[in-house]
Amino acid sequence: MKLLVNEKSIEVSNDFNILQLLHQIKSPQDGIAVAVNNTIISKNSWATKMFHENDTVLIIQATQGG
Numbered sequence: 001m002k003l004l005v006n007e008k009s010i011e012v013s014n015d016f017n018i019l020q021l022l023h024q025i026k027s028p029q030d031g032i033a034v035a036v037n038n039t040i041i042s043k044n045s046w047a048t049k050m051f052h053e054n055d056t057v058l059i060i061q062a063t064q065g066g
Contacts, residue, residue: 001013001014001016001051001052001053002053002054003016003021003051003054003055003056003057004054004055004056004057005021005025005057005058005059006057006058006059010024010025012024012051015050016050017046017047017048017049017050017051018034018036018041018045018046018047018049018051018057019046019047021051021057022034022046022059025059027059029043029046031061031062032059032060032061033059033060033062034046034057034058034059034060035057035058035060036051036055036056036057037055038056038058
């Protein structure tokens with residue numbers, strides 16, 4: 001199945017969840033936020049939130065500033 005992750009097309013298997021995606025793209029799990037189709041997904045739902053064909057995923061890394 002095809003996903004658009006941070007504006008890049010990625011091919012994943014069916015029944016794929018957010019934790020699997022983060023592992024596949026080697027993204028840290030701490031200090032990030034994940035939105036699917038413009039909806040923020042809480043971290044405790046990452047293991048159960050399954051993707052659908054052509055979902056748009058945005059992964060945002062928290063930064064510190066002053």
